[in-house]
Amino acid sequence: MSICLARADAATRRDSNVIDFQTEHQLRESSVSTATTQHESLEAELELRRTLNSVPDELFEDGVENELSRAIPRLVARFGAAAVEAIARLYLGRMVPRDIMSEVLRWLGRVEDEATCEARFWFLIYCLRDDSPAVRSAAALGLASLEDVRAVPYLRREAGAESIGLLRCRLEKVANELGA
Amino acid sequence: MAPLLRKVRHNRWYAALSSRGQPLPADPVGDLGTTDNSLSVWQVLTNDTNLEDIVVAIAATLDYLTNIDVVLVDEQPIRHLGIKVEPTQGRTPLRRATGYHRHLVQLRAQTLLEIAEVIRNQGDFRDFSEKEVRQLLARYISEGSLNPSELKDRVKEHLESRNLIPPSPGA
Numbered sequence: 001m002s003i004c005l006a007r008a009d010a011a012t013r014r015d016s017n018v019i020d021f022q023t024e025h026q027l028r029e030s031s032v033s034t035a036t037t038q039h040e041s042l043e044a045e046l047e048l049r050r051t052l053n054s055v056p057d058e059l060f061e062d063g064v065e066n067e068l069s070r071a072i073p074r075l076v077a078r079f080g081a082a083a084v085e086a087i088a089r090l091y092l093g094r095m096v097p098r099d100i101m102s103e104v105l106r107w108l109g110r111v112e113d114e115a116t117c118e119a120r121f122w123f124l125i126y127c128l129r130d131d132s133p134a135v136r137s138a139a140a141l142g143l144a145s146l147e148d149v150r151a152v153p154y155l156r157r158e159a160g161a162e163s164i165g166l167l168r169c170r171l172e173k174v175a176n177e178l179g180a
Numbered sequence: 181m182a183p184l185l186r187k188v189r190h191n192r193w194y195a196a197l198s199s200r201g202q203p204l205p206a207d208p209v210g211d212l213g214t215t216d217n218s219l220s221v222w223q224v225l226t227n228d229t230n231l232e233d234i235v236v237a238i239a240a241t242l243d244y245l246t247n248i249d250v251v252l253v254d255e256q257p258i259r260h261l262g263i264k265v266e267p268t269q270g271r272t273p274l275r276r277a278t279g280y281h282r283h284l285v286q287l288r289a290q291t292l293l294e295i296a297e298v299i300r301n302q303g304d305f306r307d308f309s310e311k312e313v314r315q316l317l318a319r320y321i322s323e324g325s326l327n328p329s330e331l332k333d334r335v336k337e338h339l340e341s342r343n344l345i346p347p348s349p350g351a
Contacts, residue, residue: 059210062189062249063242065334102191110244134191141247144310164194166305177311 044079045086052096060103072107076116084119102138109142121148128158133167144174152179183252184282185222187238190249190307196300208296219284224252230280236320237270237277239313244334248313252304258284261294273330318344
């Protein structure tokens with residue numbers, strides 16, 4: 001089962017007022033089994049690891065090109081869903097610093113690739129519940145770029161639970177814009 | 181006294197804003213990068229009448245279209261820190277906004293921490309979403325205030341793909 005299908009299934013089977021998320025185990029399992037081939041999946045992960053290791057120790061700035069802004073669209077274009085799954089695996093394994101993962105999430109939302117929309121969407125939804133507020137914020141911004149109205153109830157729910165006022169405003173704003 | 185605007189990343193301030201009264205976390209300093217000991221800011225006029233100009237001025241310099249986070253802080257507490265505010269020409273394709281640019285000059289490292297504290301305690305954090313920035317750029321271009329040929333390729337392509345500006349010649 002693919003990430004997107006598993007997530008869609010999980011969302012639709014539950015009461016509409018109770019939005020829940022898959023366990024990390026389920027997501028990890030679905031990630032591993034989704035790639036078109038194991039070889040493609042591993043190749044995507046190796047390429048992703050190389051990219052992340054080559055990211056210089058720099059501060060990311062909004063609107064300023066960086067290594068990831070070039071690499072993430074390239075990886076998704078080359079590997080498709082396998083690239084998204086490789087990112088999810090590294091994320092779940094907590095193998096990527098949260099500041100770098102935040103930047104990755106923002107670019108996952110910006111990638112223009114119809115075939116991976118579902119996988120990217122559900123991964124970003126999952127990341128709305130990360131421990132790190134920077135990751136939660138980046139997931140919301142990624143969803144804003146994806147412009148998928150299905151994100152609205154998830155964003156609203158997380159906004160309601162968000163303790164950081166500035167981040168709560170961001171979640172609400174993205175929800176309002178998508179829902180308008 | 182009119183406020184000063186600094187482009188920031190709100191996520192760098194989450195921890196700081198949640199811990200007022202405690203030592204300042206380090207991340208906000210990442211939003212206060214200096215060149216020649218000067219910090220680039222913009223002067224916002226009363227009632228924010230030039231705020232959109234400033235946002236477009238910033239957006240027009242970016243490599244790609246994105247949300248823009250900013251913080252506004254009154255000039256007075258900045259001056260109380262002994263900081264000089266000097267008018268300098270902003271480097272932006274939006275000509276009418278260049279005069280709003282300022283530099284906080286002759287800064288010391290310790291002063292940056294004091295500025296960060298002022299922002300943490302008095303800053304007015306605002307954000308302009310990607311959608312808002314896109315609409316602003318499109319409006320300024322359609323009004324003739326901004327020449328799309330002066331935007332970076334990725335920004336132009338973004339606007340063109342949404343039919344907000346005509347395709348570039350030769351595209």
